Amino acid sequence: MISKEKQRVLDGTGHMLIKGGPGSGKTTIALLKAKSIVETGILRDEQSVLFLSFARSTIARVEQHSQTVIDKETRRKIEITTYHSFIWSILRSHGYLLTSKQMRILLPYEASVALSNCSNQEEKENEMNRLFEVDGLIHFDLFAKKCCELLTKSNVLLKIFTYAYPIIILDEFQDTNDDEWNLIQILCKHSDLIALADPDQRIYDFRGADPARIQQFTETTSPEIFNFGIENNRSSGTDIVEYGNDILTGTNLFKKYNDVIVYKYELRKGNVHQLKLKWFLLERIKELSAESHRNWSIAVLVPSNALMVSISDILSKSQRLTSGISIPSIEHDVVIDTAGPALAAILIAQVLEQCSQNKCNLSIIVTNLCEHILGRKGDKQPNQAETELAIALKEYIDKGEFAKPIRGLKRQRIIEECKSIAKLSNELVFSGDVAQDWIAVRNLFKQSAMDCLKQVYNDSLFIKLLKKGTLLNSNLSNTWKENGNYKDATNIVREAFIQEHFATSLKVWRGVNVMTIHKAKGKEFDEVIVFEGAYKGQRFIYSDKKLDEAQRNLRVAVTRAKRKAYIITPKNDPCPLIAQ
Numbered sequence: 001m002i003s004k005e006k007q008r009v010l011d012g013t014g015h016m017l018i019k020g021g022p023g024s025g026k027t028t029i030a031l032l033k034a035k036s037i038v039e040t041g042i043l044r045d046e047q048s049v050l051f052l053s054f055a056r057s058t059i060a061r062v063e064q065h066s067q068t069v070i071d072k073e074t075r076r077k078i079e080i081t082t083y084h085s086f087i088w089s090i091l092r093s094h095g096y097l098l099t100s101k102q103m104r105i106l107l108p109y110e111a112s113v114a115l116s117n118c119s120n121q122e123e124k125e126n127e128m129n130r131l132f133e134v135d136g137l138i139h140f141d142l143f144a145k146k147c148c149e150l151l152t153k154s155n156v157l158l159k160i161f162t163y164a165y166p167i168i169i170l171d172e173f174q175d176t177n178d179d180e181w182n183l184i185q186i187l188c189k190h191s192d193l194i195a196l197a198d199p200d201q202r203i204y205d206f207r208g209a210d211p212a213r214i215q216q217f218t219e220t221t222s223p224e225i226f227n228f229g230i231e232n233n234r235s236s237g238t239d240i241v242e243y244g245n246d247i248l249t250g251t252n253l254f255k256k257y258n259d260v261i262v263y264k265y266e267l268r269k270g271n272v273h274q275l276k277l278k279w280f281l282l283e284r285i286k287e288l289s290a291e292s293h294r295n296w297s298i299a300v301l302v303p304s305n306a307l308m309v310s311i312s313d314i315l316s317k318s319q320r321l322t323s324g325i326s327i328p329s330i331e332h333d334v335v336i337d338t339a340g341p342a343l344a345a346i347l348i349a350q351v352l353e354q355c356s357q358n359k360c361n362l363s364i365i366v367t368n369l370c371e372h373i374l375g376r377k378g379d380k381q382p383n384q385a386e387t388e389l390a391i392a393l394k395e396y397i398d399k400g401e402f403a404k405p406i407r408g409l410k411r412q413r414i415i416e417e418c419k420s421i422a423k424l425s426n427e428l429v430f431s432g433d434v435a436q437d438w439i440a441v442r443n444l445f446k447q448s449a450m451d452c453l454k455q456v457y458n459d460s461l462f463i464k465l466l467k468k469g470t471l472l473n474s475n476l477s478n479t480w481k482e483n484g485n486y487k488d489a490t491n492i493v494r495e496a497f498i499q500e501h502f503a504t505s506l507k508v509w510r511g512v513n514v515m516t517i518h519k520a521k522g523k524e525f526d527e528v529i530v531f532e533g534a535y536k537g538q539r540f541i542y543s544d545k546k547l548d549e550a551q552r553n554l555r556v557a558v559t560r561a562k563r564k565a566y567i568i569t570p571k572n573d574p575c576p577l578i579a580q
Contacts, residue, residue: 091103
């Protein structure tokens with residue numbers, strides 16, 4: 001049954017602004033609106049409705065949802081994609097108007113290395129612009145800006161693309177940054193825009209999302225405005241959305257809710273409290289399985305990457321308590337930032353490529369190791385010790401005076417272990433079974449006593465692209481069949497990461513998933529466990545200055561749940577947003 005407000009959307013024309021909370025039906029009505037536009041026959045053969053969102057996971061969910069509300073023939077006239085994919089399609093074809101260099105994407109893991117020496121945002125922006133102008137390398141943060149330049153320079157191009165997409169739907173509009181907003185303003189000159197927004201789900205202020213954005217859209221386009229309020233379709237029959245909305249005003253502290261449960265844990269030495277989380281998770285798995293809910297899904301959502309990795313480590317291993325009780329490992333997926341795993345994969349691919357031809361050497365390993373040290377933390381700068389280590393190792397390799405030892409006992413041990421890895425890798429006998437051969441190389445780093453080398457192994461465990469049937473596995477297998485070795489493995493792995501970035505994953509979220517709150521945006525699960533650690537870097541909120549940001553983050557986390565949400569916080573110092 002479609003409400004009067006939603007029917008107004010279906011009947012309306014021109015620019016629109018659709019506001020509503022989590023699960024209020026903004027996406028569904030936008031898809032039905034697209035369907036209605038196609039069925040009226042107003043689009044020409046070469047025209048489509050364009051649906052844009054930020055995350056691939058969101059696009060995948062929208063794509064799957066579209067299959068339930070729109071017939072196959074109509075869906076051919078609706079293009080559902082990310083901002084990055086849409087902009088890259090323009091830049092890839094017409095970027096020659098901006099640079100004489102062959103344009104190539106600077107992938108996130110490459111950018112983390114290239115920008116590792118930049119101490120502030122201004123230096124980063126200057127270096128990104130230099131890389132584009134000198135080498136044709138384009139950082140994702142420059143996509144919207146360069147696309148604006150292109151469409152501003154060429155009115156013909158602008159008319160071509162807006163003619164192709166006369167109606168554009170903008171999902172998660174509240175998260176647009178300044179450059180994306182500038183691009184949207186250019187597009188709205190010729191296309192009708194339908195913006196879907198929830199100002200209280202704005203959790204990307206760190207990348208430029210502006211609380212004034214919705215008002216700017218209203219002033220610029222004079223849209224017809226629709227408000228779905230707190231209508232709840234995702235977790236209908238529960239108090240989950242009500243609780244999430246009450247977090248924003250603090251009224252959740254004084255009310256009781258169904259289906260939202262707060263637990264406080266006793267702080268213990270080490271990670272004992274994380275074992276309690278694991279025990280609780282096992283109970284939830286047991287109960288969901290007993291309900292014959294075969295395709296159940298649980299998300300463990302945390303405030304930071306470091307806490308996520310720590311929890312994943314606990315879940316991956318079995319533990320035996322002093323009482324004699326054994327806690328089994330829990331199979332789970334981790335949604336992790338790609339910089340560390342990608343750089344580890346490139347290093348392993350380099351070794352695999354060279355040692356399969358009996359050509360691996362110290363320089364290859366150390367050069368790639370330095371990139372991993374500098375770039376594995378992504379947007380977070382390496383600390384001084386890491387930077388100094390990488391610089392010293394790189395200078396030693398560049399000089400090539402290997403008969404002389406590098407200065408410093410720790411550095412000497414790293415060089416000796418890299419020599420050992422090179423020697424052992426050249427002695428490996430490969431079978432052509434991609435996964436088996438990859439693991440053989442990967443395990444050379446597992447045995448290392450040096451943290452920087454062991455970290456390569458640890459990061460590489462998060463690579464999910466090598467399973468049978470994947471493009472990476474297939475391409476590596478083909479190069480083995482053609483050459484009897486893994487020639488060009490490094491380029492194959494790099495290309496796989498490009499494909500992975502733009503691919504719309506049709507992953508269905510089942511079983512246990514561990515991720516940060518920001519990674520959970522746009523996803524939904526049967527149950528959500530929001531876990532807060534006890535130490536700095538593991539908390540939802542650190543000071544009153546970020547109170548509103550923490551409230552929005554926690555609201556997003558809780559409202560990912562369809563059936564139940566659990567919030568777990570330290571008893572000795574509970575989160576002030578949750579309990580007093």
